[in-house]
Amino acid sequence: MDRGRRKLLEGGLALGTAGVAMACGLVVPRRARASTPRAGFQATAFDQALSEVTGGLAVEDSARVQIEAPEVAESGAQVPVTVSTDIEGAESLCILVQKNPRPLAARFVLGPGAEAYGAVRVKMGESSTVVATVHTPGKVYLARREIKVTVGGCA
Amino acid sequence: MATNRIRARMDGDAAAVKAIIAHPMETGRRRDSATGKLIPEHYITEVLCVHNGKTVLTAQWGPAVSRNPYLSFRVRGGKPGDRVELRWTDSRGESGSLSATVD
Secondary structure, eight states: OOOOOOOOOOHHHHHHHHHHHTTTSSSSHHHHHHTTTTTTTTTSHHHHHHHHHTOOOOOETTTTEEOOOOEEEETTEEEEEEEEOTTTTOOOEEEETTTSSSSSEEEEOOOOBBBBBEEEOOOOOEEEEEEEEOSSEEEEEEEEEEEEEEEOOOO | OOOOOOEEHHHHHHHHEEOOOOOBBBOOOBBBBOOBBBBOBBEEEEEEETTEEEEEEEEETTTTTTTSSSSEEEEETTOTOEEEEEEEETTTTEEEEEEOOOO
16 A cells, blocks of 8 residues: 555645635634734623633733732722733733623733833722733743632622 | 823833723623613723833733723833823724833
8 A cells, every 4th residue: 555645645634624714704813813903802702802812822821910909999990900021022911800791801012121010090899800811922920819809890 | 090100210120110091991791780781891092101202112902991990011121201102002002102201
């Protein structure tokens, strides 16, 4: 039997499948997806928002992603959240509120000269985990923080 | 309605910028208590943070950022006298800006 020919055929089949998946939008090239402006802001489920934000890159929990926020927020209307990191090559930072109707709250795209630091106040409808992500060209680093909300803030 | 506020101060070798932008940041999910109708969404989607004419940071926001949003960022190598400007755009295409000199 012609082994070389069989290999070629199998290879061609695999490539063809990948091509079809790509054409259908099932598989989007990594870089293209990660750089989509405003990716994730329309997502209404946390898992979907996180996957749009990470764009298929590997995600690793890291203590070097710092979240500064109160443990208990009396009002969910204005919860201060600060994200910072000393991870080299950070290009952007995101803040997600897991239980919000639209979980992705903010993204900071760092240009030259910006420290890897960003602070905002977010609305929280109820007590929730707040997730911060730090994006480098090859990997996403993540940290979580529980915030209790006494009175929800109509997120 | 709150008023815009911005302050830029040296903190170590970085300029720390803190600002409050007067904006309703309506999510589109809140109802008018008088009419019972949904208040249309109206929120800032992007803030360009400009230092001496160069964009150093772009903040992209969703409706979950608080009303009259607070924003803080840090510019490495900033110096007293540098100009800092925030230029925002919202979901209705409205825009505004606020600026300060680094103390």
